[in-house]
Amino acid sequence: ETGVTQSPTHLIKTRGQQVTLRCSSQSGHNTVSWYQQALGQGPQFIFQYYREEENGRGNFPPRFSGLQFPNYSSELNVNALELDDSALYLCASSFQGATNEKLFFGSGTQLSVL
Amino acid sequence: GQNIDQPTEMTATEGAIVQINCTYQTSGFNGLFWYQQHAGEAPTFLSYNVLDGLEEKGRFSSFLSRSKGYSYLLLKELQMKDSASYLCAVAGGSYIPTFGRGTSLIVHP
Numbered sequence: 001e002t003g004v005t006q007s008p009t010h011l012i013k014t015r016g017q018q019v020t021l022r023c024s025s026q027s028g029h030n031t032v033s034w035y036q037q038a039l040g041q042g043p044q045f046i047f048q049y050y051r052e053e054e055n056g057r058g059n060f061p062p063r064f065s066g067l068q069f070p071n072y073s074s075e076l077n078v079n080a081l082e083l084d085d086s087a088l089y090l091c092a093s094s095f096q097g098a099t100n101e102k103l104f105f106g107s108g109t110q111l112s113v114l
Numbered sequence: 115g116q117n118i119d120q121p122t123e124m125t126a127t128e129g130a131i132v133q134i135n136c137t138y139q140t141s142g143f144n145g146l147f148w149y150q151q152h153a154g155e156a157p158t159f160l161s162y163n164v165l166d167g168l169e170e171k172g173r174f175s176s177f178l179s180r181s182k183g184y185s186y187l188l189l190k191e192l193q194m195k196d197s198a199s200y201l202c203a204v205a206g207g208s209y210i211p212t213f214g215r216g217t218s219l220i221v222h223p
Contacts, residue, residue, distance in 0.1 A: 040215075
């Protein structure tokens with residue numbers, strides 16, 4: 001049912017590098033949200049995109065940035081990687097305007113920063 | 115802002131009933147979600163409550179009391195495959211869900 005795909009599934013980077021994660025949303029969805037999930041924690045909201053504009057942002061520094069494209073796919077970019085950025089990055093799509101805006105998650109990208 | 119609290123871990127026996135509680139504080143309220151997340155997998159939607167009361171869906175039920183800032187997820191006839199993390203998430207004024215840290219449920223035979 002999910003239909004949300006993320007790439008890559010795993011990634012290893014070194015401190016100071018930059019990374020781009022990609023997400024294709026489920027067909028019919030117009031909103032993409034990105035979450036960071038550290039081991040043993042719940043997902044933490046990074047930001048949301050609706051109609052190619054940032055529609056909300058969590059408590060993450062500006063080196064976390066994103067894009068949404070006309071086909072509603074999205075990218076998450078992280079500059080100047082830090083060790084604490086090591087986590088599972090989850091993309092979720094939804095349809096803004098639905099009574100119950102439940103999120104459909106992708107399987108995530110596991111990022112390790114060494 | 116929002117604050118969500120749920121137990122870190124619970125254990126139960128196959129065939130039993132378990133209740134996972136979630137308390138929250140939020141400015142604005144547009145619904146409470148429960149998600150299930152198996153180890154190494156994506157969270158999947160279980161339930162949504164926006165009005166007070168009980169929502170039943172098969173073996174799973176979810177309850178909400180807005181005045182108390184309280185919800186629970188009830189799992190009946192537990193199966194081994196129910197071993198997972200259960201995430202409580204609250205949609206505040208922005209409609210964007212904020213997640214708790216999750217409750218790891220371990221089901222024993």
